[in-house]
Amino acid sequence: MKILVRATNWVGDAIMSIPALCAIRQRWPEAQITILARPWVAELYNGQPFVDRVKILDVASRSPVAMERSARGLREEQFECAILLQNAFSAAWLVWRARIPQRIGYARDGRGVLLSKAVAVPRKGEIPAHETFYYLELLRRAGWLESIPEVTQISLNLVAGAAEAAEARLREAGVRTEAKRIALAPGAAYGSAKCWPPERFAAVADALVDEFGADVILFGASSELEICRQIADRMHHHPVILAGRTSIGELPAFFSRCRLFVGNDSGAMHVAAAVGVPVVAVFGSTDPQGTAPVTSRKEMVQHAVACSPCFLRECPIDHRCMLRVPVKDVHDAAAKWLAQVRSA
Numbered sequence: 001m002k003i004l005v006r007a008t009n010w011v012g013d014a015i016m017s018i019p020a021l022c023a024i025r026q027r028w029p030e031a032q033i034t035i036l037a038r039p040w041v042a043e044l045y046n047g048q049p050f051v052d053r054v055k056i057l058d059v060a061s062r063s064p065v066a067m068e069r070s071a072r073g074l075r076e077e078q079f080e081c082a083i084l085l086q087n088a089f090s091a092a093w094l095v096w097r098a099r100i101p102q103r104i105g106y107a108r109d110g111r112g113v114l115l116s117k118a119v120a121v122p123r124k125g126e127i128p129a130h131e132t133f134y135y136l137e138l139l140r141r142a143g144w145l146e147s148i149p150e151v152t153q154i155s156l157n158l159v160a161g162a163a164e165a166a167e168a169r170l171r172e173a174g175v176r177t178e179a180k181r182i183a184l185a186p187g188a189a190y191g192s193a194k195c196w197p198p199e200r201f202a203a204v205a206d207a208l209v210d211e212f213g214a215d216v217i218l219f220g221a222s223s224e225l226e227i228c229r230q231i232a233d234r235m236h237h238h239p240v241i242l243a244g245r246t247s248i249g250e251l252p253a254f255f256s257r258c259r260l261f262v263g264n265d266s267g268a269m270h271v272a273a274a275v276g277v278p279v280v281a282v283f284g285s286t287d288p289q290g291t292a293p294v295t296s297r298k299e300m301v302q303h304a305v306a307c308s309p310c311f312l313r314e315c316p317i318d319h320r321c322m323l324r325v326p327v328k329d330v331h332d333a334a335a336k337w338l339a340q341v342r343s344a
Contacts, residue, residue, distance in 0.1 A: 001028055001030070001031040001032070001080050001081065002031070002032045002034070002077070002078065002079045002080050002081070003024065003028060003031050003032070003033045003034070003079065003080070003081045003082070003083065004034050004035075004036055004074065004077075004079040004081070004082040004083070004095065004100065005021065005024065005033060005034070005035045005036065005051075005082075005083045005085060006036050006037075006082065006083070006084045006085060006086045006091045006094070006095070006105075007035050007036060007037035007038075007041055007042075007045070007085055007086065008041070008085050008086050009038050009041065009086060010041070010189070010190070010267060011040070011041060011044065011189070011248060011266075011267025011268070011270065011271065012265075012266065012267040012269070012270045012291060013131065014037070014041045014044055014045075014267075015044070015154055015156070015267070015270035015271060015273075015274050016130075016131045016132045016135070016154065016270065016291070016294070017085050017132070017135045018048075018050070018154050018155075018156070018274070019132055019135070019136055019149070019151045019154060019294075020085065020132075020135035020136050020138070020139055021033075021035075021048075021050040021051065022049075022050050023136060023139055023144070023145055023149070024050065024083065024139065024144065025049065025050040025051075027139075027144045027145070032052050032053070033050065033051050033052050033053075034051070034052065034053045034054070034055055034077075034079070035051050035053070035054050035055070036055045036057050036074075037054065037055070037056065037057060038056070038057055039056050039057075040248055041248070042054050042055075042056045043247060043248050043249025043250075044156070044248060044249060044252075044271070046159055046249060047157055047158075047159040047160070048156065048157055049157065057070065058070055067090065067093070067094060067097070068097065070094060071094055071097035071098045072098075074094070074095070074098035074100070075097075075098045075099050079095075079098070079100045080100070080101060080102060081100065081101070081102035081103075081104070082095040082098075082100045082102065082103050082104065082105075083104050083105070083138075083139075083142075084103070084104065084105030084106070084115075085105075085135055085138070087105075087106060087108055087109060088109060088111075089109045089110055089111045089114075091105070091111075092105055092111035092114040092115055093111070093114055095114075096114040096115075101116065102116050102117065103115045103116045103117070104116070104117045104119065104138070104142045105117075105118070105119065105138070106118075106119050106120075106121050106138060107119060107120060107121065108121050117142055119138055119141045119142055120141065122134065122137050127148065128148075129287075129289045129290050130151075130289065130290055130291070130292070130294070131290055131291055132151050132154070132294060133148055133151075136148050136149070136151075151294055152294070152296065153294060153295055153296070154270075154273070154274050154293075154294040154295070155274055155275075155276070156252050156271070156274040156275055158252055158253055158256060158275065159249075159253070162250070162252070162253035163253045163256055163257065165250075165253065166250065166253035166254045166256070166257050167257050169254075170217070170240075170254070170257055173217075173240045173242065174240055175215050175217060175240055176215055179213060179214060179215040180212050180213065180214040180215070180259045180260070180338055181214065181215050181217060181257060181258040181259050181260075182205070182208060182214050182215070182216050182217065182258065182259065182260045182261075182262060182334070182338075183217055183219055183254070183255050183258040183260070183261045183262070183263075183268075183272060183277070184201060184205060184216055184217065184218050184219070184231070184239070184261075184262050184263060185218075185219045185220055185261065185262075185263035185264070185266060185268040185269070185272075186198060186201050186218070186220065186224065186227050186228065186231060186263060186264065187220045187221065187223070187224030187227055187228075187243075187263075187264070187266065187268075188264045188265065188266040189221070189266065189267060190266075190313060191312070191313025191314055192313070192314055192315070193284070193285040193310070193312050193313055193314055193315045193319070193322075194264050194265050194266065194284065194285055194286060195227070195264050195322065196264055196282040196284075196322050196325060196330075197322065197323070198227050198230040198231045198234065199230075199231075199234050200325075200327050200330070201231050201262070202230075202231045202232075202234035202235045203234075203327045203331075204262065204327055204330050204331045204334065205231065205235055205237070205239060205262075206235050206236050206237055207327075207331050208331065208334055208335065208338065209237045210237075211335060211338075212335075212338050214259075214338070215239075215240065216235075216237070216239040216240070217239065217240045217241075217242055217254075217258065218231060218232065218239050218240065218241045218242065218243055219242055219243060219246065219251070219254070219255075219268060220243035220244070220268075221243070221244065222243070222244035224243050224244075225241070225243045225244045228241050228243040229241065242254070248267075248271075251268065251271045252271055252274065252275045253275075255268075255271060255272040255275050255277050256275045256276070256277065258272075258277055259277070259278075259337075259338065260277065260278050260279075260280065260334060260337050260338055261273075261277045261278065261279045261280065261281075262280045262281075262330065262334055263279075263280075263281060263282070264281065264282055264283075265281055265282070265283050265284075265286045265288070265291060266281075269281045269293055270293050272293075273293030273294065273295040273297070273298060274293075274295075276295075276297070277297070278297040278298070278299075278337040278340075279293050279295065279297065279298045279299070280298075280299045280301065280330060280333045280334045280337065281293070281298070281299075281300055281301065282301050282302070282322065282325055282330060283300055283301065283302040284302065284303075284308060284319075284321030284322040284325065285308060285309055285310050285311060285312055285315065285321055285322075286309050286311060287309040287311075288300045288302065297337075299333040299334075299336070299337070301325055301329050301330050301333055302321075302325065303321065303324040303325045303329075305320050305321045305324065307320070307321070308321040
């Protein structure tokens with residue numbers, strides 16, 4: 001059986017959908033499973049046991065000509081079934097035009113008529129709040145799962161040789177082998193409403209360097225290089241800036257060489273948790289009940305305000321959900337994990 005899985009478009013969602021991908025592999029162990037994903041997500045799936053092949057979806061595929069070209073390419077591969085983890089109308093249109101006989105997805109965004117099995121979207125309270133269960137419920141309602149499994153850890157496998165390559169690049173950048181390494185990711189692709197202020201990240205980083213002799217490594221996309229520089233400029237110590245110098249496919253290996261991750265609710269947070277790194281994450285405009293990393297090694301730092309969670313990209317008022325999270329709370333959560341590592 002040839003199965004096509006249309007992956008989600010956000011890094012965090014891609015990680016949270018891994019239990020569903022593992023369930024597909026368990027349901028069809030002999031199937032050839034291909035994941036269709038945007039370029040900025042596709043690398044995460046390389047070398048994972050639940051996928052045989054990864055296809056990159058053209059970033060220009062929203063244009064009618066590009067979409068038709070993509071559909072023609074899929075049609076030639078003669079997939080028997082498509083599972084749509086991505087919710088957009090365009091995802092259903094693509095597999096419909098590709099003439100894939102079985103097209104399974106949630107009936108939303110006006111696309112139900114294009115699906116061979118249009119699954120009703122769960123109503124609030126019907127399934128656990130965490131997004132992981134949204135993808136698993138799709139499979140259950142499609143008849144591919146008897147029940148929703150308990151999910152306590154989401155894991156990513158490292159590609160062979162990736163950890164060694166990351167270690168070499170860290171040493172070249174000046175990171176010490178014996179130091180407690182802190183991966184600090186101050187950005188969030190979704191928008192600035194999810195971001196804790198750079199001066200507070202700087203204060204936490206300096207305090208952890210003073211207390212634990214740590215090395216701080218700033219990660220992020222090229223678009224987050226400026227905020228990383230702002231943090232570095234505010235620090236008394238000198239961090240290593242790798243923002244814009246690592247691909248999403250390299251992040252798991254880089255994070256695996258660190259002792260702690262500190263950041264916002266972001267895709268990077270989920271990647272760090274998936275390779276077993278303790279995570280300290282600041283939440284404000286979003287809800288940890290729905291998007292916290294799936295691991296026991298985490299500490300969510302949040303200050304409840306009436307307007308949170310709002311799920312907005314930009315705060316329309318005074319960013320109070322983030323500004324009310326003090327440096328001490330994040331420092332104490334991080335220090336707890338580093339002290340455990342030290343005593344171990």
